[in-house]
Amino acid sequence: MxxxxxxxxxxxxxxxxxxxxxxxxxxxxxxxxxxxxxxxxxxxxxxxxxxxxxxxxxxxxxxxAGSELPPLLFDDDQTIAVAIALQAAPAIGAGIEEAAIRALATIRQVMPSRLRHRLDALNVTVVGRPGDPPPIHISLDALVTLANAIRDRETLRFDYPAREAVDTDATPLLRPRRAEPHHLVSSHGRWYLLGWDLDRKNWRLYSVERIHTRTPHGPRFTPRTVPGGDVDEFVSARFKGSDANEWACRGTVILHLPARDVLPFAGDGTVTVIDDHTCSLESGSWSWGALAASFGKFEVPMDVVGPPELAAAFATLAKRYQDTGRTGPAHND
Missing domain, CATH: 1.10.10.10 (Winged helix-like DNA-binding domain superfamily/Winged helix DNA-binding domain)
Structure with missing residues (x-):
């Protein structure tokens, strides 16, 4: 009863x-x-x-709905879901970080010990900006399983798709992996596990939706220190394709567009006002071609300030687009 x-x-x-x-x-x-x-x-x-x-x-x-907020009652899964959302609050960019921290502390103080144990395992790092794509659905059980392994310092045994099978329609080939789980990361609508790959002897980011855990877990391990000591910095660098938290390729262009029209779409670039109708934009990407293409989204005349590699990338893109136009479908007169 x-x-x-x-x-x-x-x-x-x-x-x-x-x-x-x-x-x-x-x-x-x-x-x-x-x-x-x-x-x-x-x-x-x-x-x-x-x-x-x-x-x-x-x-x-x-x-x-009532005129006042009554005592809130959550079941176990609701409590953990709220805790995850509060940890991810900084990514919203709405200035609620301090309130979220206080709310999380309040929830933790009144929850039963069995839930506090689960909550303490869910230490989440959020890397991203407002406006990221809609998140991929990840089951709460999957996150809790990974979080418990991180907390208990247990080696994960899991199956993971081979790299060459990720972007094909064929059934992916799953390969056994072993990793020391370090941290859960939420970024750009996706969940990742940061861990030390025991077979490749290197830090790796695994997509949580692709992880198929095996039981039981492997032996306990002594946690390693993430290079640089900062999970956010390290993961952000990996997303940018570099060892440091900066883009491998950076360049500057002058856009014939007011700064106010560029700022909302500049991402992590730097916008400098030149006059009422012109501004400069310094930005970065993982390759010169990708950087040149990112500037092209503004669809206005522009001048390359530098470096020469960026100007060369624009020339390559221009020829590629011109060739594409020539080989496009024929039109009837």
Missing amino acids: ATTTSRLLSLLSLLQTRRDWPGPLLAERLEISPRTVRRDVDRLREMGYRIQATMGPDGGYRLD
Whole structure:
């Protein structure tokens, strides 16, 4: 028999998942009598939840928004989900970092020890900016499994797609891997595991959605120090294709466009006002061709300031686009 508290939590969780709940259906889902449902609804009302009775042959209930915030009740998965969201709050860029830290501390203080143990394992680093693509769905169980291995310092044994099979439609070839898990990273709508690959003897970033963990885990290990000692800096550098947190190729152009029109799309580049109609943009990328193409998104006349490699990349792109236009589909007159 469930305790009153756990039963109230289950009832509230059900009321939050749909607009109207027939009373008999709630009783069936909770394995209690309709009379107990009515008593539990009254208890929730006393706690500040606005629950309306709905009319009909069976009667039912609806959870409405209130004028004040009542005590919040979360089940285990909801609690962990909130904790992950709060750790990822800095990526939102809405100035709520301090409030998120305080909210996370409050939740941790009142949660039961079994959940606090899971929460402490979920140490997440967020690398990215507002406007990133929609996230790829990752199951909470997968994140918790990886987080527990990080906390317990257990070697991960898992299957992972071969690099050459990632971008094909064929069933990917999974290869066994062994890694010392170090940190969970959220970036650009995706989740990654930063770990030391025991076979390749190097730091690697693994896409969490591609990890197929094996059980049991391997032996315990002594954690290594990430190069430079800063996970954010190290991961950001890896995303830029360099050992330092800076792009391998950097260049500057003068755009015949006001700075105010360039700033929203400059990313991590530096915009400098020249006059009301012109500005310079210094930016970086993993290759000269990619950098030249990124400048082209503004679709305005521009002048290359430097370096010469950037000017050469523009010339290469211009010829490539010209050749593409010539070999495009024929048009009828």
